[in-house]
């Protein structure tokens with residue numbers, strides 16, 4: 001039995017899941033940016049008052065920004081998946097051109113590669129960086 005690209009029903013289901021997830025991530029990013037902005041305001045207030053313990057607050061602002069940028073990366077991955085759906089190439093491995101199994105797409109709807117190619121890519125990244 002050979003794997004095939006997901007059918008329209010599966011595609012529709014995955015698309016609405018991705019769209020929902022994207023909206024949630026956008027809300028989260030908005031919240032975190034706001035948080036980081038509020039923390040920065042508190043830092044400048046403290047500095048105006050001559051208080052010097054703003055390092056913890058600065059670290060908090062950094063964490064919010066780091067969370068936001070991680071979410072933005074996920075939003076970008078989802079965007080890529082949605083664009084691939086529109087072009088009819090979603091669920092096709094971008095390295096070997098073979099269909100990505102539906103089971104893998106359900107687990108990782110933003111997957112661009114089949115498991116083999118993903119493993120090869122991760123192996124290359126590990127050996128290049130190390």
Ligand SMILES: [Zn+2]
Nearest residue numbers: 093096114117
């Ligand atoms: Zn592949």
